[in-house]
Amino acid sequence: MSGMYSKKVMEHFRNPRNMGKIKDADGVGTVGNPVCGDVMTIYIKIKDNKISDIKFQTFGCAAALATSSMITEIAKGKTLEEALEITRNDVADELDGLPPIKMHCSNLAADALHEAIKDYYKKRGKK
Amino acid sequence: MKRIYMDHAATTPVDKEVVNAMLPYFSQKYGNASSIHSFGMDAFEALSESRKKVADLIHAREQEIIFTAGGTESDNMAIKGIAYNNKDKISLDGPHIITSEIEHPAVLETCRYLEKQGFKIKYLPVDKYGIVNIDELEKSISKDTFLISIMYANNEIGTIEPIKEIGHIAKENDIVFHTDAVQAIGKTPIDVNKSNIDLLSISSHKIYGPKGVGALFIGEGIRLQPIIHGGGHERGLRSSTENIPGIVGFGKACELAETRIEKDAKYLTQLRDKLINGVLEIEESYLNGHPTKRLANNAHFRFTGIEGESLVLSLSDRGIAAATGSACSSKKLKSSHVLAAIGVDPEHAHGSLRFSLGRENTEEEISYVIDVLPSIVERLRKMSPLWNKMENKYS
Numbered sequence: 001m002s003g004m005y006s007k008k009v010m011e012h013f014r015n016p017r018n019m020g021k022i023k024d025a026d027g028v029g030t031v032g033n034p035v036c037g038d039v040m041t042i043y044i045k046i047k048d049n050k051i052s053d054i055k056f057q058t059f060g061c062a063a064a065l066a067t068s069s070m071i072t073e074i075a076k077g078k079t080l081e082e083a084l085e086i087t088r089n090d091v092a093d094e095l096d097g098l099p100p101i102k103m104h105c106s107n108l109a110a111d112a113l114h115e116a117i118k119d120y121y122k123k124r125g126k127k
Numbered sequence: 128m129k130r131i132y133m134d135h136a137a138t139t140p141v142d143k144e145v146v147n148a149m150l151p152y153f154s155q156k157y158g159n160a161s162s163i164h165s166f167g168m169d170a171f172e173a174l175s176e177s178r179k180k181v182a183d184l185i186h187a188r189e190q191e192i193i194f195t196a197g198g199t200e201s202d203n204m205a206i207k208g209i210a211y212n213n214k215d216k217i218s219l220d221g222p223h224i225i226t227s228e229i230e231h232p233a234v235l236e237t238c239r240y241l242e243k244q245g246f247k248i249k250y251l252p253v254d255k256y257g258i259v260n261i262d263e264l265e266k267s268i269s270k271d272t273f274l275i276s277i278m279y280a281n282n283e284i285g286t287i288e289p290i291k292e293i294g295h296i297a298k299e300n301d302i303v304f305h306t307d308a309v310q311a312i313g314k315t316p317i318d319v320n321k322s323n324i325d326l327l328s329i330s331s332h333k334i335y336g337p338k339g340v341g342a343l344f345i346g347e348g349i350r351l352q353p354i355i356h357g358g359g360h361e362r363g364l365r366s367s368t369e370n371i372p373g374i375v376g377f378g379k380a381c382e383l384a385e386t387r388i389e390k391d392a393k394y395l396t397q398l399r400d401k402l403i404n405g406v407l408e409i410e411e412s413y414l415n416g417h418p419t420k421r422l423a424n425n426a427h428f429r430f431t432g433i434e435g436e437s438l439v440l441s442l443s444d445r446g447i448a449a450a451t452g453s454a455c456s457s458k459k460l461k462s463s464h465v466l467a468a469i470g471v472d473p474e475h476a477h478g479s480l481r482f483s484l485g486r487e488n489t490e491e492e493i494s495y496v497i498d499v500l501p502s503i504v505e506r507l508r509k510m511s512p513l514w515n516k517m518e519n520k521y522s
Contacts, residue, residue, distance in 0.1 A: 010440075013437070013440065014444065016510065019509070020509075021515070030512065034473070034474035034477070034513055035462075035472075035473040035474055036473075037434055037462065037473075038434075039511075039513055040512070057510055057511060057512040057515060058510055058511065058512065059432065059433065059434055059510075059511040059512055059513045059514070060437070061434055061436035061437055062437055062440050064434075065437060
Protein backbone atom coordinates (compact mmCIF):
# COMPACT_ATOMS: atom_id res chain seq x y z
CA MET A 1 0.00 0.00 0.00
CA SER A 2 2.85 2.39 0.79
CA GLY A 3 3.88 1.77 -2.82
CA MET A 4 1.20 4.17 -3.94
CA TYR A 5 2.80 7.02 -1.98
CA SER A 6 5.86 9.07 -2.91
CA LYS A 7 8.97 8.84 -0.75
CA LYS A 8 8.28 12.35 0.45
CA VAL A 9 4.76 11.48 1.61
CA MET A 10 6.11 8.51 3.55
CA GLU A 11 8.91 10.62 5.03
CA HIS A 12 6.42 13.22 6.32
CA PHE A 13 4.11 10.46 7.53
CA ARG A 14 6.96 8.91 9.52
CA ASN A 15 8.42 12.18 10.78
CA PRO A 16 5.64 14.75 10.83
CA ARG A 17 6.78 18.36 11.30
CA ASN A 18 5.08 20.70 13.76
CA MET A 19 2.70 18.13 15.14
CA GLY A 20 0.68 19.13 18.18
CA LYS A 21 -1.40 21.97 19.59
CA ILE A 22 -0.80 25.64 20.23
CA LYS A 23 -2.71 26.40 23.42
CA ASP A 24 -2.91 30.17 22.97
CA ALA A 25 -3.31 30.06 19.19
CA ASP A 26 -4.39 33.24 17.37
CA GLY A 27 -6.35 31.18 14.84
CA VAL A 28 -7.65 27.62 14.71
CA GLY A 29 -9.08 25.90 11.65
CA THR A 30 -10.69 22.46 11.54
CA VAL A 31 -11.88 20.80 8.35
CA GLY A 32 -12.97 17.33 7.31
CA ASN A 33 -15.40 14.88 8.73
CA PRO A 34 -14.73 11.82 10.89
CA VAL A 35 -17.33 9.94 8.87
CA CYS A 36 -15.13 10.33 5.76
CA GLY A 37 -12.05 9.35 7.70
CA ASP A 38 -10.12 12.63 7.68
CA VAL A 39 -10.17 15.49 10.19
CA MET A 40 -7.50 18.17 10.40
CA THR A 41 -6.94 21.02 12.82
CA ILE A 42 -4.37 23.75 12.14
CA TYR A 43 -3.25 26.15 14.89
CA ILE A 44 -1.46 29.42 14.03
CA LYS A 45 0.31 32.17 15.91
CA ILE A 46 0.55 35.52 14.12
CA LYS A 47 3.23 38.16 14.57
CA ASP A 48 3.58 41.23 12.34
CA ASN A 49 1.08 39.81 9.85
CA LYS A 50 3.23 36.68 9.49
CA ILE A 51 2.68 33.11 10.62
CA SER A 52 5.22 32.89 13.41
CA ASP A 53 4.23 29.44 14.60
CA ILE A 54 1.99 26.70 13.20
CA LYS A 55 1.03 23.24 14.42
CA PHE A 56 -1.39 20.55 13.33
CA GLN A 57 -3.41 17.62 14.62
CA THR A 58 -4.81 15.14 12.13
CA PHE A 59 -6.95 12.04 12.16
CA GLY A 60 -6.58 10.28 8.85
CA CYS A 61 -4.55 8.25 6.41
CA ALA A 62 -0.89 8.73 5.52
CA ALA A 63 -1.83 11.28 2.84
CA ALA A 64 -3.82 13.33 5.34
CA LEU A 65 -0.97 13.30 7.86
CA ALA A 66 1.68 14.12 5.26
CA THR A 67 -0.26 17.03 3.75
CA SER A 68 -0.81 18.45 7.25
CA SER A 69 2.87 18.20 8.03
CA MET A 70 3.83 19.70 4.67
CA ILE A 71 1.57 22.72 4.93
CA THR A 72 3.09 23.69 8.25
CA GLU A 73 6.48 23.76 6.54
CA ILE A 74 5.21 25.77 3.58
CA ALA A 75 3.22 28.27 5.63
CA LYS A 76 5.65 29.01 8.45
CA GLY A 77 7.06 32.53 8.09
CA LYS A 78 4.70 33.50 5.29
CA THR A 79 2.50 36.59 5.42
CA LEU A 80 -1.20 35.96 5.77
CA GLU A 81 -1.79 37.07 2.20
CA GLU A 82 0.84 34.64 0.93
CA ALA A 83 -0.55 31.85 3.10
CA LEU A 84 -4.05 32.37 1.74
CA GLU A 85 -2.68 31.75 -1.74
CA ILE A 86 -1.36 28.27 -0.91
CA THR A 87 -3.51 25.76 -2.76
CA ARG A 88 -4.21 22.07 -2.37
CA ASN A 89 -2.19 21.47 -5.49
CA ASP A 90 0.81 23.31 -4.05
CA VAL A 91 0.78 20.92 -1.09
CA ALA A 92 0.45 17.86 -3.34
CA ASP A 93 3.23 19.12 -5.62
CA GLU A 94 5.59 19.70 -2.69
CA LEU A 95 4.99 16.08 -1.67
CA ASP A 96 5.90 14.90 -5.18
CA GLY A 97 2.26 14.14 -5.87
CA LEU A 98 -0.54 12.20 -4.22
CA PRO A 99 -2.46 9.20 -5.53
CA PRO A 100 -5.45 10.55 -7.53
CA ILE A 101 -7.93 8.97 -5.14
CA LYS A 102 -6.40 10.88 -2.21
CA MET A 103 -6.46 14.28 -3.93
CA HIS A 104 -10.02 15.02 -3.00
CA CYS A 105 -10.66 13.76 0.51
CA SER A 106 -7.27 13.60 2.15
CA ASN A 107 -5.74 16.78 0.73
CA LEU A 108 -7.46 19.16 3.13
CA ALA A 109 -4.48 20.90 4.69
CA ALA A 110 -4.74 24.09 2.60
CA ASP A 111 -8.42 24.38 3.54
CA ALA A 112 -7.58 23.95 7.22
CA LEU A 113 -4.92 26.65 7.02
CA HIS A 114 -7.31 29.06 5.30
CA GLU A 115 -9.91 28.36 7.99
CA ALA A 116 -7.35 29.11 10.69
CA ILE A 117 -6.51 32.45 9.03
CA LYS A 118 -10.20 33.31 8.73
CA ASP A 119 -10.59 32.46 12.40
CA TYR A 120 -7.72 34.83 13.18
CA TYR A 121 -9.32 37.67 11.18
CA LYS A 122 -12.63 37.03 12.89
CA LYS A 123 -11.13 37.07 16.37
CA ARG A 124 -9.10 40.18 15.59
CA GLY A 125 -12.17 41.94 14.21
CA LYS A 126 -14.00 41.35 17.43
CA LYS A 127 -11.25 42.91 19.53
CA MET B 128 14.33 -6.03 9.81
CA LYS B 129 12.44 -9.26 10.29
CA ARG B 130 9.13 -9.23 8.47
CA ILE B 131 6.05 -10.76 10.02
CA TYR B 132 3.15 -11.68 7.77
CA MET B 133 -0.27 -11.54 9.43
CA ASP B 134 -2.50 -10.96 6.43
CA HIS B 135 -3.42 -14.54 5.52
CA ALA B 136 -7.02 -13.59 4.79
CA ALA B 137 -5.63 -11.60 1.86
CA THR B 138 -3.41 -14.39 0.62
CA THR B 139 -1.00 -17.04 1.91
CA PRO B 140 2.51 -18.13 0.97
CA VAL B 141 2.52 -21.20 -1.27
CA ASP B 142 3.59 -24.26 0.74
CA LYS B 143 6.90 -25.78 -0.41
CA GLU B 144 5.24 -29.18 -0.86
CA VAL B 145 2.65 -27.49 -3.07
CA VAL B 146 5.34 -25.85 -5.20
CA ASN B 147 7.12 -29.20 -5.59
CA ALA B 148 3.91 -30.90 -6.62
CA MET B 149 3.30 -28.24 -9.26
CA LEU B 150 6.77 -28.07 -10.82
CA PRO B 151 6.58 -31.11 -13.15
CA TYR B 152 3.42 -29.71 -14.73
CA PHE B 153 5.10 -26.67 -16.26
CA SER B 154 7.76 -28.12 -18.57
CA GLN B 155 7.53 -31.90 -18.35
CA LYS B 156 3.89 -32.87 -18.02
CA TYR B 157 2.61 -29.87 -19.91
CA GLY B 158 -0.11 -31.63 -21.90
CA ASN B 159 -3.64 -30.42 -22.46
CA ALA B 160 -6.02 -32.57 -20.43
CA SER B 161 -8.34 -32.79 -23.43
CA SER B 162 -5.69 -34.40 -25.70
CA ILE B 163 -5.83 -38.15 -26.12
CA HIS B 164 -2.07 -38.77 -26.40
CA SER B 165 0.16 -39.65 -23.44
CA PHE B 166 0.91 -35.97 -22.67
CA GLY B 167 -2.79 -35.34 -22.44
CA MET B 168 -3.27 -38.43 -20.31
CA ASP B 169 -0.68 -37.22 -17.78
CA ALA B 170 -2.54 -33.95 -17.47
CA PHE B 171 -5.93 -35.65 -17.30
CA GLU B 172 -4.78 -37.95 -14.50
CA ALA B 173 -3.42 -35.00 -12.53
CA LEU B 174 -6.71 -33.20 -13.03
CA SER B 175 -8.74 -36.15 -11.70
CA GLU B 176 -6.48 -36.73 -8.72
CA SER B 177 -6.62 -33.06 -7.79
CA ARG B 178 -10.38 -33.02 -8.15
CA LYS B 179 -10.56 -35.93 -5.72
CA LYS B 180 -8.37 -34.11 -3.19
CA VAL B 181 -10.45 -30.95 -3.34
CA ALA B 182 -13.66 -32.99 -3.01
CA ASP B 183 -12.31 -34.88 0.00
CA LEU B 184 -11.67 -31.70 1.97
CA ILE B 185 -15.37 -30.78 1.88
CA HIS B 186 -16.74 -34.36 1.90
CA ALA B 187 -17.99 -34.07 -1.67
CA ARG B 188 -17.59 -36.39 -4.64
CA GLU B 189 -15.06 -35.90 -7.41
CA GLN B 190 -17.70 -35.27 -10.06
CA GLU B 191 -19.18 -32.45 -7.99
CA ILE B 192 -16.10 -30.20 -8.30
CA ILE B 193 -15.66 -27.66 -11.12
CA PHE B 194 -12.35 -25.85 -11.31
CA THR B 195 -12.42 -22.09 -11.85
CA ALA B 196 -9.94 -19.23 -11.82
CA GLY B 197 -10.71 -18.30 -8.22
CA GLY B 198 -13.28 -17.58 -5.54
CA THR B 199 -14.77 -14.58 -7.32
CA GLU B 200 -15.41 -16.60 -10.45
CA SER B 201 -16.93 -19.42 -8.41
CA ASP B 202 -19.33 -16.96 -6.73
CA ASN B 203 -20.28 -15.43 -10.09
CA MET B 204 -20.79 -18.85 -11.63
CA ALA B 205 -22.97 -20.09 -8.78
CA ILE B 206 -25.22 -17.04 -8.44
CA LYS B 207 -25.56 -16.03 -12.10
CA GLY B 208 -25.71 -19.67 -13.12
CA ILE B 209 -28.72 -20.36 -10.91
CA ALA B 210 -30.36 -16.98 -11.65
CA TYR B 211 -30.10 -17.47 -15.42
CA ASN B 212 -31.84 -20.81 -15.00
CA ASN B 213 -34.71 -18.99 -13.30
CA LYS B 214 -35.21 -16.04 -15.65
CA ASP B 215 -38.87 -16.93 -15.97
CA LYS B 216 -39.31 -15.90 -12.32
CA ILE B 217 -38.28 -12.26 -12.87
CA SER B 218 -41.92 -11.20 -13.29
CA LEU B 219 -42.84 -12.72 -9.91
CA ASP B 220 -42.82 -10.78 -6.63
CA GLY B 221 -39.72 -12.33 -5.08
CA PRO B 222 -37.42 -12.07 -3.32
CA HIS B 223 -35.69 -14.36 -5.79
CA ILE B 224 -32.34 -14.42 -4.06
CA ILE B 225 -31.69 -14.01 -0.34
CA THR B 226 -28.21 -13.02 0.73
CA SER B 227 -26.68 -10.96 3.55
CA GLU B 228 -25.42 -7.42 3.98
CA ILE B 229 -21.94 -8.61 4.89
CA GLU B 230 -21.09 -10.77 1.86
CA HIS B 231 -17.82 -10.38 0.00
CA PRO B 232 -18.10 -8.01 -3.00
CA ALA B 233 -17.88 -11.07 -5.28
CA VAL B 234 -21.37 -12.00 -4.05
CA LEU B 235 -22.76 -8.53 -3.32
CA GLU B 236 -21.80 -7.02 -6.66
CA THR B 237 -23.04 -10.07 -8.54
CA CYS B 238 -26.40 -9.70 -6.77
CA ARG B 239 -26.51 -5.98 -7.56
CA TYR B 240 -25.81 -6.77 -11.20
CA LEU B 241 -28.69 -9.27 -11.25
CA GLU B 242 -30.91 -6.68 -9.57
CA LYS B 243 -30.36 -4.41 -12.56
CA GLN B 244 -31.63 -7.21 -14.74
CA GLY B 245 -34.85 -7.41 -12.78
CA PHE B 246 -34.16 -10.02 -10.12
CA LYS B 247 -35.31 -9.07 -6.63
CA ILE B 248 -32.72 -9.55 -3.92
CA LYS B 249 -33.15 -9.52 -0.16
CA TYR B 250 -30.07 -8.49 1.81
CA LEU B 251 -30.41 -9.91 5.33
CA PRO B 252 -29.26 -7.85 8.30
CA VAL B 253 -26.83 -9.27 10.87
CA ASP B 254 -26.50 -8.83 14.63
CA LYS B 255 -23.71 -6.90 16.35
CA TYR B 256 -21.40 -9.90 15.96
CA GLY B 257 -22.11 -10.29 12.27
CA ILE B 258 -24.38 -13.33 12.56
CA VAL B 259 -27.18 -13.50 10.03
CA ASN B 260 -30.66 -13.09 11.43
CA ILE B 261 -32.28 -16.52 10.98
CA ASP B 262 -35.80 -15.31 11.82
CA GLU B 263 -35.50 -12.67 9.15
CA LEU B 264 -34.28 -15.33 6.72
CA GLU B 265 -37.29 -17.54 7.37
CA LYS B 266 -39.65 -14.59 7.11
CA SER B 267 -38.09 -13.43 3.83
CA ILE B 268 -38.55 -16.70 2.00
CA SER B 269 -41.36 -16.67 -0.55
CA LYS B 270 -42.55 -19.18 -3.12
CA ASP B 271 -40.48 -17.22 -5.67
CA THR B 272 -37.19 -17.62 -3.80
CA PHE B 273 -34.83 -19.91 -5.69
CA LEU B 274 -31.43 -19.15 -4.12
CA ILE B 275 -29.97 -18.40 -0.70
CA SER B 276 -26.35 -17.25 -0.70
CA ILE B 277 -24.77 -16.74 2.72
CA MET B 278 -21.04 -16.78 3.35
CA TYR B 279 -19.54 -19.52 5.54
CA ALA B 280 -17.32 -17.06 7.40
CA ASN B 281 -16.81 -13.34 6.97
CA ASN B 282 -13.58 -12.15 5.39
CA GLU B 283 -13.26 -9.01 7.48
CA ILE B 284 -14.40 -9.80 11.00
CA GLY B 285 -14.10 -13.61 10.81
CA THR B 286 -17.60 -14.41 12.10
CA ILE B 287 -18.73 -17.95 11.26
CA GLU B 288 -22.36 -18.11 10.14
CA PRO B 289 -24.88 -20.77 11.27
CA ILE B 290 -24.45 -22.66 7.99
CA LYS B 291 -26.06 -25.90 9.13
CA GLU B 292 -29.22 -24.08 10.21
CA ILE B 293 -29.37 -22.13 6.97
CA GLY B 294 -28.80 -25.30 4.95
CA HIS B 295 -31.64 -26.98 6.80
CA ILE B 296 -34.00 -24.06 6.14
CA ALA B 297 -33.03 -24.02 2.46
CA LYS B 298 -33.66 -27.74 2.12
CA GLU B 299 -37.04 -27.58 3.89
CA ASN B 300 -38.12 -24.86 1.47
CA ASP B 301 -36.61 -26.53 -1.58
CA ILE B 302 -34.30 -23.57 -2.27
CA VAL B 303 -30.76 -23.89 -3.64
CA PHE B 304 -28.15 -22.97 -1.01
CA HIS B 305 -24.84 -21.41 -2.01
CA THR B 306 -22.08 -20.48 0.41
CA ASP B 307 -18.87 -18.55 -0.16
CA ALA B 308 -16.41 -20.59 1.90
CA VAL B 309 -13.26 -18.87 0.65
CA GLN B 310 -12.21 -17.80 4.15
CA ALA B 311 -13.55 -20.82 6.01
CA ILE B 312 -11.90 -23.56 3.97
CA GLY B 313 -8.99 -25.21 5.73
CA LYS B 314 -9.75 -23.39 8.98
CA THR B 315 -12.96 -25.07 10.01
CA PRO B 316 -14.18 -28.55 8.97
CA ILE B 317 -16.71 -28.38 6.14
CA ASP B 318 -19.14 -31.14 5.21
CA VAL B 319 -21.39 -30.21 2.30
CA ASN B 320 -23.75 -33.11 2.99
CA LYS B 321 -24.26 -32.54 6.69
CA SER B 322 -24.83 -28.82 6.10
CA ASN B 323 -27.12 -29.34 3.07
CA ILE B 324 -24.92 -27.14 0.91
CA ASP B 325 -25.73 -27.20 -2.82
CA LEU B 326 -23.05 -24.82 -4.08
CA LEU B 327 -19.80 -23.85 -2.37
CA SER B 328 -17.05 -21.49 -3.55
CA ILE B 329 -13.42 -21.96 -2.55
CA SER B 330 -10.08 -20.52 -3.57
CA SER B 331 -6.59 -22.00 -3.61
CA HIS B 332 -4.45 -19.04 -2.56
CA LYS B 333 -6.09 -18.70 0.83
CA ILE B 334 -4.92 -22.18 1.83
CA TYR B 335 -1.24 -22.10 0.85
CA GLY B 336 -1.93 -22.91 -2.79
CA PRO B 337 -1.20 -20.83 -5.89
CA LYS B 338 -3.24 -17.83 -7.00
CA GLY B 339 -5.56 -17.99 -10.00
CA VAL B 340 -7.28 -21.27 -9.10
CA GLY B 341 -10.55 -21.94 -7.33
CA ALA B 342 -13.40 -24.37 -7.39
CA LEU B 343 -17.15 -24.50 -7.25
CA PHE B 344 -18.77 -27.48 -5.62
CA ILE B 345 -22.04 -28.25 -7.41
CA GLY B 346 -24.11 -30.82 -5.57
CA GLU B 347 -25.71 -33.66 -7.49
CA GLY B 348 -28.91 -32.59 -9.23
CA ILE B 349 -28.16 -28.87 -9.10
CA ARG B 350 -28.40 -27.38 -12.57
CA LEU B 351 -26.93 -24.07 -13.58
CA GLN B 352 -26.18 -22.11 -16.74
CA PRO B 353 -22.51 -21.71 -17.63
CA ILE B 354 -21.21 -18.14 -17.71
CA ILE B 355 -18.11 -18.99 -19.77
CA HIS B 356 -18.84 -20.67 -23.09
CA GLY B 357 -16.41 -22.43 -25.38
CA GLY B 358 -14.85 -25.86 -25.83
CA GLY B 359 -16.96 -27.57 -23.19
CA HIS B 360 -14.37 -28.17 -20.48
CA GLU B 361 -15.47 -29.03 -16.94
CA ARG B 362 -18.65 -30.80 -18.11
CA GLY B 363 -19.50 -27.84 -20.29
CA LEU B 364 -19.89 -25.64 -17.24
CA ARG B 365 -16.60 -23.80 -17.47
CA SER B 366 -14.87 -23.79 -20.83
CA SER B 367 -11.16 -22.96 -21.00
CA THR B 368 -8.14 -25.25 -21.03
CA GLU B 369 -7.59 -26.36 -17.45
CA ASN B 370 -4.79 -24.66 -15.53
CA ILE B 371 -3.11 -27.96 -14.66
CA PRO B 372 -0.13 -26.68 -12.61
CA GLY B 373 -2.48 -24.45 -10.62
CA ILE B 374 -5.03 -27.19 -10.14
CA VAL B 375 -2.35 -29.67 -9.04
CA GLY B 376 -1.15 -27.09 -6.51
CA PHE B 377 -4.69 -26.50 -5.30
CA GLY B 378 -5.20 -30.27 -4.92
CA LYS B 379 -2.01 -30.61 -2.91
CA ALA B 380 -2.97 -27.62 -0.74
CA CYS B 381 -6.33 -29.26 0.00
CA GLU B 382 -4.64 -32.55 0.84
CA LEU B 383 -2.30 -30.77 3.28
CA ALA B 384 -5.19 -28.77 4.73
CA GLU B 385 -7.14 -31.95 5.40
CA THR B 386 -4.29 -33.61 7.27
CA ARG B 387 -3.56 -30.47 9.30
CA ILE B 388 -6.96 -28.92 9.85
CA GLU B 389 -7.36 -29.91 13.51
CA LYS B 390 -3.79 -29.15 14.44
CA ASP B 391 -3.84 -25.82 12.59
CA ALA B 392 -7.15 -24.75 14.10
CA LYS B 393 -5.96 -25.49 17.62
CA TYR B 394 -2.64 -23.73 17.13
CA LEU B 395 -4.14 -20.69 15.42
CA THR B 396 -6.89 -20.32 18.02
CA GLN B 397 -4.27 -20.23 20.74
CA LEU B 398 -2.22 -17.58 18.90
CA ARG B 399 -5.33 -15.59 18.05
CA ASP B 400 -6.57 -15.49 21.64
CA LYS B 401 -3.16 -14.44 22.90
CA LEU B 402 -3.19 -11.62 20.37
CA ILE B 403 -6.75 -10.59 21.23
CA ASN B 404 -6.06 -10.54 24.96
CA GLY B 405 -2.88 -8.57 24.46
CA VAL B 406 -4.31 -5.99 22.10
CA LEU B 407 -7.45 -5.38 24.16
CA GLU B 408 -5.20 -4.12 26.96
CA ILE B 409 -4.94 -0.93 24.90
CA GLU B 410 -7.30 1.79 26.08
CA GLU B 411 -10.41 2.28 23.89
CA SER B 412 -9.75 -0.80 21.78
CA TYR B 413 -12.48 -3.23 20.77
CA LEU B 414 -12.79 -6.62 19.13
CA ASN B 415 -15.04 -6.73 16.08
CA GLY B 416 -16.95 -9.92 15.38
CA HIS B 417 -17.92 -12.79 17.66
CA PRO B 418 -15.70 -13.77 20.61
CA THR B 419 -15.92 -17.50 19.88
CA LYS B 420 -17.86 -18.07 16.64
CA ARG B 421 -14.94 -16.71 14.64
CA LEU B 422 -12.28 -18.06 12.32
CA ALA B 423 -9.34 -19.53 14.19
CA ASN B 424 -6.95 -17.12 12.50
CA ASN B 425 -8.91 -13.85 12.56
CA ALA B 426 -8.45 -11.00 15.04
CA HIS B 427 -10.18 -7.77 14.04
CA PHE B 428 -10.01 -4.64 16.17
CA ARG B 429 -11.00 -1.03 16.19
CA PHE B 430 -9.26 1.79 18.01
CA THR B 431 -11.00 5.04 18.87
CA GLY B 432 -9.51 8.22 17.45
CA ILE B 433 -7.17 6.84 14.80
CA GLU B 434 -7.40 5.78 11.20
CA GLY B 435 -6.69 2.31 9.86
CA GLU B 436 -4.35 3.08 6.99
CA SER B 437 -2.00 5.03 9.24
CA LEU B 438 -2.01 2.08 11.60
CA VAL B 439 -1.25 -0.42 8.86
CA LEU B 440 1.57 1.69 7.43
CA SER B 441 3.05 2.28 10.88
CA LEU B 442 2.96 -1.46 11.59
CA SER B 443 4.54 -2.08 8.21
CA ASP B 444 7.40 0.22 9.24
CA ARG B 445 7.96 -2.15 12.16
CA GLY B 446 7.91 -5.19 9.88
CA ILE B 447 4.34 -6.29 10.59
CA ALA B 448 1.93 -6.91 7.70
CA ALA B 449 -1.72 -6.46 8.71
CA ALA B 450 -4.78 -5.02 6.98
CA THR B 451 -7.59 -2.60 7.46
CA GLY B 452 -11.13 -2.98 6.23
CA SER B 453 -11.64 0.73 6.57
CA ALA B 454 -11.60 3.81 4.39
CA CYS B 455 -8.48 4.51 2.42
CA SER B 456 -7.69 0.82 2.59
CA SER B 457 -6.56 -0.50 -0.75
CA LYS B 458 -8.23 1.76 -3.27
CA LYS B 459 -11.62 2.27 -1.74
CA LEU B 460 -12.56 5.28 0.30
CA LYS B 461 -15.85 4.17 1.79
CA SER B 462 -15.73 2.63 5.21
CA SER B 463 -16.47 -1.06 5.50
CA HIS B 464 -19.98 -2.30 4.67
CA VAL B 465 -19.42 -5.14 7.15
CA LEU B 466 -18.69 -2.82 10.07
CA ALA B 467 -21.66 -0.68 9.09
CA ALA B 468 -23.86 -3.79 9.14
CA ILE B 469 -22.75 -4.75 12.67
CA GLY B 470 -23.56 -1.23 13.82
CA VAL B 471 -20.13 0.37 14.07
CA ASP B 472 -20.47 4.05 13.13
CA PRO B 473 -18.27 5.24 10.25
CA GLU B 474 -16.06 7.34 12.54
CA HIS B 475 -15.03 4.26 14.52
CA ALA B 476 -15.03 1.96 11.51
CA HIS B 477 -12.12 3.97 10.12
CA GLY B 478 -9.94 2.87 13.02
CA SER B 479 -10.08 -0.82 12.28
CA LEU B 480 -7.27 -3.31 11.95
CA ARG B 481 -7.30 -6.96 10.88
CA PHE B 482 -4.70 -9.55 11.73
CA SER B 483 -5.16 -12.88 9.99
CA LEU B 484 -2.72 -15.48 11.20
CA GLY B 485 -1.17 -18.46 9.48
CA ARG B 486 0.72 -21.67 10.07
CA GLU B 487 4.12 -20.02 10.03
CA ASN B 488 3.30 -17.42 12.70
CA THR B 489 4.82 -18.00 16.14
CA GLU B 490 4.14 -17.05 19.77
CA GLU B 491 7.18 -14.76 19.64
CA GLU B 492 5.69 -12.91 16.70
CA ILE B 493 2.44 -12.39 18.60
CA SER B 494 4.43 -11.06 21.56
CA TYR B 495 6.28 -8.67 19.26
CA VAL B 496 2.99 -7.31 17.88
CA ILE B 497 1.58 -6.88 21.38
CA ASP B 498 4.79 -5.06 22.30
CA VAL B 499 4.86 -2.71 19.34
CA LEU B 500 1.19 -1.89 18.79
CA PRO B 501 0.46 0.21 21.92
CA SER B 502 3.18 2.76 21.12
CA ILE B 503 1.94 3.05 17.51
CA VAL B 504 -1.64 3.61 18.67
CA GLU B 505 -0.45 6.15 21.24
CA ARG B 506 1.63 8.03 18.67
CA LEU B 507 -1.26 8.27 16.19
CA ARG B 508 -3.65 9.30 18.93
CA LYS B 509 -1.32 12.11 19.94
CA MET B 510 -1.65 13.44 16.41
CA SER B 511 -5.42 13.05 16.33
CA PRO B 512 -7.80 15.93 17.03
CA LEU B 513 -10.55 13.37 17.61
CA TRP B 514 -8.66 11.66 20.40
CA ASN B 515 -7.90 15.06 21.85
CA LYS B 516 -11.57 15.91 21.90
CA MET B 517 -12.42 12.63 23.57
CA GLU B 518 -9.76 13.00 26.25
CA ASN B 519 -10.97 16.52 27.01
CA LYS B 520 -14.46 15.18 27.43
CA TYR B 521 -13.35 12.77 30.12
CA SER B 522 -10.82 14.94 31.92
